[in-house]
Amino acid sequence: MTNMAPNPQATSSDPAVLSIETRNFGSIEVRSDQIINLEPGLLGFTQFHRYVIIEHHQEAPFLWLQCLDKADLAFVVIDPRFLLPDYHPGPLAQILRDMAGEGPEEIKVLVILTIPPGKPQDMTANLMGPVVINLKTRQGRQVIVDDPNYSHKHQVMPI
Amino acid sequence: MLILTRKSGEGLFIGDDIRITILEIRGKQIRLGIEAPPSVIVLREEIYRRIQEENLQAAGTRDIDVTEIAQLWRQK
Numbered sequence: 724m725t726n727m728a729p730n731p732q733a734t735s736s737d738p739a740v741l742s743i744e745t746r747n748f749g750s751i752e753v754r755s756d757q758i759i760n761l762e763p764g765l766l767g768f769t770q771f772h773r774y775v776i777i778e779h780h781q782e783a784p785f786l787w788l789q790c791l792d793k794a795d796l797a798f799v800v801i802d803p804r805f806l807l808p809d810y811h812p813g814p815l816a817q818i819l820r821d822m823a824g825e826g827p828e829e830i831k832v833l834v835i836l837t838i839p840p841g842k843p844q845d846m847t848a849n850l851m852g853p854v855v856i857n858l859k860t861r862q863g864r865q866v867i868v869d870d871p872n873y874s875h876k877h878q879v880m881p882i
Numbered sequence: 883m884l885i886l887t888r889k890s891g892e893g894l895f896i897g898d899d900i901r902i903t904i905l906e907i908r909g910k911q912i913r914l915g916i917e918a919p920p921s922v923i924v925l926r927e928e929i930y931r932r933i934q935e936e937n938l939q940a941a942g943t944r945d946i947d948v949t950e951i952a953q954l955w956r957q958k
Binding site: 763767768784787796797835836837852867869875 | 950
């Protein structure tokens with residue numbers, strides 16, 4: 724997480740700071756250089772593009788991908804290397820090369836978690852739809868991995 | 883729904899920058915060529931629906947759910 728932008732909650736009088744209402748975090752302040760633009764947007768939510776990454780402070784590798792254009796739209800995401808150290812779906816490699824440009828170290832891959840209400844042990848990770856973000860340009864997109872080795876409902880916790 | 887009839891080798895445009903070409907018709911299968919800008923999502927319908935449905939389910943996550951999975955994670 725060393726290259727992650729600091730959490731957006733810090734108060735600032737900088738005019739470039741936006742105050743955004745969210746469902747989970749109340750009003751948060753986001754600097755313009757923390758905003759990630761997903762183009763195209765996530766499938767099912769393609770009309771929303773601006774997101775911010777918020778760390779979840781509980782000594783666990785979960786992050787929030789909070790939409791800035793819809794207060795109640797937020798996804799829990801995780802670096803897939805925490806789940807599968809060898810997560811290397813074929814189609815992703817080419818896309819990473821295309822998106823990386825000059826600095827491959829700036830690319831962040833995250834997968835979205837689905838947590839059934841009241842059944843956290845049944846949470847699954849969508850390994851078919853990783854979100855790839857270039858942290859330098861802050862541009863990202865959901866890449867669709869059509870590879871039978873990777874499920875859209877990958878069981879995270881041992882059954 | 884707009885319905886058009888095309889032969890193999892013919893095509894159609896959707897707007898200025900999306901071009902669909904009928905490449906081959908063989909029995910019940912048709913091969914399509916699709917040229918579209920990178921901002922346009924092009925997927926087989928079943929894949930599109932699977933990812934869209936998963937995103938819709940994931941969007942319902944509440945803060946309490948994350949607190950719980952964080953606890954589970956630390957116990958792992």
